[in-house]
Amino acid sequence: MEDKEYDIRINVDTSYIDDQSEPDADRYVFAYTITISNDGEVPATLLSRHWIITDANGKVQEVSGDGVVGEQPHLNPGERFRYSSGAVLETPVGAMQGLYHMETDTGASFDAPIEAFTLAVPGLLH
Secondary structure: OOOOOOOEEEEEEEEEOHHHOEHHHOEEEEEEEEEEEEOOOOOEEEEEEEEEEEEOOOOEEEEEEEOEOOEOOEEOOOOEEEEEEEEEEOOOEEEEEEEEEEEEOOOOEEEEEEEEEEEEOOOOOO
């Protein structure tokens, strides 16, 4: 049974940053904008993040830290938080996935998974 009490929805939009990328130097810069929506029934604070970033060569980077973009957003039911960040890959295609570690106002903690999404130079994937 799905636990509606904790329901954090995560939407991701990605873009390739051409003017910061240097394909000849195996440097591909991507931006992503994430919208975190609290569709659950209890207020929750995003305490930390954990990302797994994989490029087309199979190189894996893991990134963990407190909050997102220097903030630990508190989301009441029905609220959302949007932020933008970026990633640099050595290949024109890669993927990211991870989780946000959340805590309710009553001290219960849970993880909100971030499903894998693709980072790709436009026109490479169809």
